[in-house]
Amino acid sequence: MAGYIGAKSSGIISGIDASIAELNLTDKAAANGVTEANKVLTADANKDVTAVRNLAATGNVTAGGAVIATGTVTRALTRGSIDVGNSSGVSSALAKGAAGTVLTSDGTDLSFVAASGGGEQTFTASGSISAGALVGLNSNGTISTMGVSAGAPVQVNPTNHTGAHDSTRAIVYDTVNNKTIQFFRNQQNSGYLSVRVGTVSGTSISYGTTVATSIQARFMKAAYDPNAQRAVCVFRNDSDTSDGYAIAVSVSGTTPTFGSAAEFNNDNTEAIDIAFDNNANKLVIVYRNQATAVQAKVASISGTSLSFGSAAGPSGATANSTTVFCAFDSNSDKVVAHWGDSVTNYPMAAVGTVSGTSISWGSEVEIEAEAGTATAGHNVGFDASANKTMHIYGVGNILRCKIGTVSGTSISFGALTILTAAGNSNANAIVFDSNKNTLVIFFTALSTNFGSILRGQISGTSFFTTRTTLAIENSTGVGGIVFDPDTNQCITQFGNDAGYNIESSIFNSANPAWVGVAAESISNGATGKVTVIGGISINQSNLVTGASYGLPLTASVLTGGSNNVIGTALSASKLYINVGKI
């Protein structure tokens, strides 16, 4: 069948008994000999329709396959809008954002948001987080809102000092009465051994009345015996020719009551430490005797009285005058002693076993054969999660540590870890945070003399630390640190070297390690954006342009002019996070 079909006047072709291929529609000009601007559909033998010019559809046009255009394809779209795919899988107009906003993706859809200047990361929240809040990284990789890092220091000895340091002091936490018991030499009261009992509330400590003995004491250390419900302070008794003494203290409310002081070493005694053996329910006193030998005795409490077993020490062990420390390993039920060798200065260790009122020792072990080891600043602590001991010591200004593993009556050590290159001080303290399963090291920073904290965890036989955290914004002589399991915080004790007074403060060891500012509100368990260093936090308010902002120790919100500066205000609402750590 060929030729013109249908009536032109009607414009409708009907009554054709033919397939599309048979129609072989072609240009009307070729079909009827008249040149026209428009063409009609042409179908070839494959039923593909081509050669369309200016097709205008009054209804929907649906294509089962791809629609390919070599020219421009347009549709009605408001100015600034863009076409994006929607949840139904078809294109949808996305209206332009406000001035200054940028297009971003949440991983599913696109949206316009305020420009932050970059520097954003996505984290999962632990607890709900408000936009603009300072957030920190938890050990499990989640983030939480930063809390107060430390409480304000509180003077332990209410009597101000005008001269000599309260250089000897000791601190324990009474886990039965939920109190901190703090011992100190009261230089303004004839150097008498004195004690105050403190109650922790939030990030502050309140104290009862000071109770003094008539004993002039130095080289104090203390431990708490939860079985006997007594704190025991060991010290050198200047009132009795510098002999080694111990005294037990019980607590009722905030009132301490001393037992009778008892002598455990009848010669000049220095470098003393004490630990509670919760397997034997005994206290172990490790000390340096007049001949520099490292010795130990088992102490028993009966009522308010103390008695001691025979002296024994690691064979051949001799110590420097300020470097004897001990800790109890509750995994192996052993006492681990640490000291600095009196000849080589090397940090040394040995393992002690309590049997009845006696103690026996394995051989002494070199922790590190480092001739430059300082003669002060040693300490040892026990990690009850990793079941390892941590040994710290200084070489020059470098504070080092090694992790010890007790096996039988011996101890072996992992690789050396540099804790800080600017931190070894004359006294450093360690405590285990059983809430976070971290070791907390309290030391004096070299550059500022401020009290500082390192926190970290043991993995294998190595220690992995966070960066240094400021704890006390004063010149600090480290006294000690204990963990309060009732509030899950640490309590530091220190000498305020500016004022010579003994002070104490709370350190919030549960605070996460600061990473940035929440760029949006994030629900507990949800993921959200955090502006990190290099970015601009745009959800602040009332900032002063050009001023520095950060998180002071005792604050939980962004504050101007602090020591812990994190950035500079670009406007009332924008903070450029360009520096800092908290």
Place this chain on the structure above:
Amino acid sequence: MKTLVKDGFSVYLFADDKVVNTTAEYTEIGSPVELIAGDCNTSNSVMYTGVTAPENWTGLRYLFDGTTWSANPNYVAPPAEEEESE
């Protein structure tokens, strides 16, 4: 001045108007109480009033029998500046 003597040793020296109360258990100093001498009680301590102490008095440095001051032969003067590392 007045001094509290424990087991023969002068352990405290007070102004005459200082309130000091010694009980069977301990001695409270000040009103309100500012310090408790935990080991000074009526069994081992005596208060002597109207005393003139040696110029370099400090606790435990002297014995006092109510009339005469004598040096404590076992007294050890603390160092002027103690080591922080203790």
